[in-house]
Amino acid sequence: FLLMCSKIREELNKRRKDVKIASYELESDGRYRIGSYDEASAFSSFLPGISGPDGIPLWCMYVNRAQAITSFGVANKDNAIAEFLSAVWAYQLIGVQGFRTFCKINDNYYEPFQKDLASTHYDYTRCMWIEQDRIELEEVNETLGLSFNVKYYTVINRPLGALVRSLTISNESSESKQLNLLDGLSLILPAGLTDSGLKSMRCISSAYASVRLASDKVPLYSTKVKTHDEPEVIRVKEGTFYSAWLVDKNKLVPIEPVVDPDV
Numbered sequence: 373f374l375l376m377c378s379k380i381r382e383e384l385n386k387r388r389k390d391v392k393i394a395s396y397e398l399e400s401d402g403r404y405r406i407g408s409y410d411e412a413s414a415f416s417s418f419l420p421g422i423s424g425p426d427g428i429p430l431w432c433m434y435v436n437r438a439q440a441i442t443s444f445g446v447a448n449k450d451n452a453i454a455e456f457l458s459a460v461w462a463y464q465l466i467g468v469q470g471f472r473t474f475c476k477i478n479d480n481y482y483e484p485f486q487k488d489l490a491s492t493h494y495d496y497t498r499c500m501w502i503e504q505d506r507i508e509l510e511e512v513n514e515t516l517g518l519s520f521n522v523k524y525y526t527v528i529n530r531p532l533g534a535l536v537r538s539l540t541i542s543n544e545s546s547e548s549k550q551l552n553l554l555d556g557l558s559l560i561l562p563a564g565l566t567d568s569g570l571k572s573m574r575c576i577s578s579a580y581a582s583v584r585l586a587s588d589k590v591p592l593y594s595t596k597v598k599t600h601d602e603p604e605v606i607r608v609k610e611g612t613f614y615s616a617w618l619v620d621k622n623k624l625v626p627i628e629p630v631v632d633p634d635v
Contacts, residue, residue: 392497402503409436409500409509410487416442416459420505424529432526432535435462436500439471439485440509441524446533449567453535453612454557456567469559471537476552477516484511484520517545554630557614564595564608573599589626590615 394412397405406412415436421429432444433456442462445452457465467486475482482490485498494515501508506525513519519542527534543549561570562581569577580599586592594611617624 399501403508404502406436406500406502408498410438410485410498412436414459414463416462417502419507419524419526421526422505422528423526423533426529426531427527428531428533430526430533430535432524433457433462434507434524435459435466437463437487438467439473439522440466440500440507441535441537442466442470444535445561450565451563451610452561452565452567455559455561455570471522471557472555473520473539474554477518478550480516482513482516484513485509485522512544514544517543517547518549519544556616556630560593560612560614562593562595563610563612564598566599569599583631586611586613589629591629591631 392408392411394409395405395407397407399405417434419430419432419434421431423429428446430444430446433442434440435442441454442465443452443454443456445454445456449456455469457469467488472486473484475484482494484496494513496511496513496515498509498511501510506523508524509520509522511520521538521540521542523536523538525536527536539555541551541553562583564580565577577599580595580597581593582596583591583593590613592611592613595608598606598608600606614629616627616629618627619625
C-alpha cells in the first residue's frame with residue numbers, strides 16, 4: 373500500500389511539472405501574445421471585417437482551441453464557407469470540423485495543435501498572436517524537432533471574400549526528416565445551403581451537396597438548386613472554392629485537392 377501511494381505521489385508530481393499555464397504579453401510591435409493559448413479559459417472573437425473600398429467583407433470567427441478558425445463566410449450565416457457555430461459548439465467541434473494537419477514523420481503519426489491523448493506523449497509549446505488584421509499560431513515540438521506556424525488573414529481590395537491561411541513547417545533539429553502531410557479544412561459548405569437547413573435537416577442538406585473542378589486543381593462546392601421546400605426550382609449560381617499551393621524554390625505549385633468522393 374505504501375509503495376502504491378509513493379508511485380501515485382510521484383506520478384502526480386510529474387503531472388504538476390508538466391502542467392502548462394497560459395501567459396499574456398503585449399509585445400513591442402503591438403502584437404498580443406498568449407502563451408499556451410489552448411490552456412487558457414475558452415474565448416471567442418472575430419477577425420475584423422475589413423476588405424478595403426473595392427473588396428467584399430468576410431466574417432470570420434475564431435477561438436483559442438486547436439487551429440482557431442471555426443466559422444467564416446460572406447454576408448450572413450446562410451452564406452457560410454465553414455459552418456456558423458455558437459461559441460459553445462465551436463469549442464467542442466473545432467478539433468473535428470476546423471483546419472487540421474495530419475503528419476507522418478519517419479513512420480510516426482502526429483497532429484499538431486490538438487489536445488488529445490496522443491499529444492501527451494510529446495513535449496511542445498504553443499502560442500497565439502492576435503494582430504489588428506490577423507491571427508497567428510505556433511507550435512514548437514521539441515520531441516519531433518519540428519515547428520508548425522499558421523497565419524490567417526482576409527483578402528482586401530479584391531472582388532471576392534476569402535480567407536488566406538499560411539502553414540509553415542520548419543525542421544528545428546540537425547537531422548533530416550521524411551514528412552508526409554495531409555492538411556486543410558475538414559468541413560467545407562457548398563454554396564446554396566442555409567444555416568437553418570443545416571441545423572434542422574442536415575442529412576437532406578448534404579444530399580444536395582456537389583463538387584466540381586473550376587480549374588485543374590481548384591474544386592468548386594455548390595448545390596445545383598436551392599434546398600427550400602417549395603415547388604419552384606431555383607438554380608444556385610454561386611460557389612465556394614478552396615485552392616492550395618506549395619512554395620517550392622520561390623514558386624507556387626498547385627496542390628492536388630482531396631474531396632469527399634460521394635459528392
